[in-house]
Amino acid sequence: MAEGFSRFENRDLEFLRRAVGEANVSVEESELLIHAIDSFPSEWVKPDVVVWPENTEQVSTILRYANERKLPIVPRGAGSSLAGNVLPVQHGIVLNFRKMSSILKILDRDLQVVVQPGVVYDQLNLKLQPYNLVFPPDPGSSSVCTIGGMVANNASGMGAVKYGVTRDYVLKLEVVLPNGQVIRSGSNAIKSSTGYDLVRLFVGSEGTLGVITEITLRLRTLPMAMRTAVAYFDSVSATTEAVSEIVRSGIIPSALEFLDRETILAVNRNEGLGLKETAAMLLTEFHGTEDSTAHELESALSILRKHGAVELHTAKDPDERKRLWAGRKGAYPALARSAPNPIIGDVVVPISKITEIVTFAYETAAKFEVKLACFGHSGDGNVHPVVMADRSDKELWKRATRAVEEIVTYAISLGGVASGEHGIGVEKKRFMQIEHGESLELMKSIKRLVDPNCIMNPGKIFDL
Secondary structure (H helix, E strand, O other): OOOOOOOOOHHHHHHHHHHHOHHHEEOOHHHHHHOOOOOOOOOOOOOOEEEOOOOHHHHHHHHHHHHHHOOOEEEEOOOOOOOOOOOOOOOOEEEEOOOOOOEEEEEHHHOEEEEOOOOEHHHHHHHHHHHOEEOOOOOOOOOOOEHHHHHHHOOOOOOHHHHOOHHHHEEEEEEEOOOOOEEEEEOOOOOOOOOOOHHHHHOOOOOOOOEEEEEEEEOEEOOOEEEEEEEEEOOHHHHHHHHHHHHHHOOOOOEEEEEEHHHHHHHHHHHOOOOOOOOEEEEEEEEEOHHHHHHHHHHHHHHHHHOOOOEEEEOOOHHHHHHHHHHHHOHHHHHHOOOOOOEEOOEEOOHHHHHHHHHHHHHHHHHOOOEEEEEEEHHHOEEEEEEEOOOOOHHHHHHHHHHHHHHHHHHHHOOOEOOOOOOOOOOOHHHHHHHHOOHHHHHHHHHHHHOOOOOEOOOOOOOO
């Protein structure tokens, strides 16, 4: 236990049982182990206890007590985070929001929905379909990730090039502060010019400032038509150059996703999709009316041919579209089966620098003699260089982490950022000073003001 935190005692366990009910508290070894990890390869640190709150009042009671006792609190959704965002590095109390997973209100005339943090992304959109509405960011972990986790990380995904990221859709938040105070920020209005934007402060804060217990989201209407195509290339640089021209052309794809050869091989091996095993593949999709999508897709295909696409294929029906998307959504899971502990990068660079960062990633992997696979959201410059690593091989792990460090640092030097959608967690803390400079001190000052005892998700984003 780090200096400044209290050791968890039996009296704390008894308090939690009284606060939420014995059935909602566990110190079973199996539960502690499950909640000791997320999807980032790291050392395991077990929490002292796992708690499943059922309402905001229970969360408030727990935080007020934990703040007085100086016990660490780690809010957790599905645990699908890729940067160590919910690791209980100081032990303490993990709050699992599985039992706060209700869709509270669908305001279909206002294109809004009110949810609790434990709602799963795909399940939300399934409930919205009858209203012809959708929450569009579409992360790769959509079948398991929760809305609370998406808000905490400012997650995005394959629709970001057209639809933006989670932050663009959060209108209101109910947040429990570390002292137990419940605040509500934002409104149902779609624009505002009234003071500091506290909603955006909490979005992307990774549970370091408070616990989000209710979320009001903006929605979009479902598109009338969707057209999907895949293009194969003999080089990765050809795909990135094609993407750059598509983005500059004025047409607006809903997705521009690329996979390199290593990723294609892994997907074929694990999903059996029979994708063409060229140097790179680009998946593009357009949403709109029948006429607009037909025009935009044909314009994109013309650009892809110009940049040397060796094969083009357009999905003929929804089933074929689903199969093509299965390849893209299966990219990281397929690579994760190919190495014990892959480290997935999440850099973003200006569109004009995509070729440069991808080329640098391959060169860096070769320099450190590590295997690299690359995929990502080309349309908004978000690249996922995945270094295939194994923590049990100490020398390989050292080379892998050095390769990742050079790739991320170079992305920042190109005017980019260390993380586009996975957050900072424990993995990317070392890049915060490089990226933010003097403004990092203001972030730390905000943290100290809101959470003076530093109980909220300690060890994430930066250290105090």
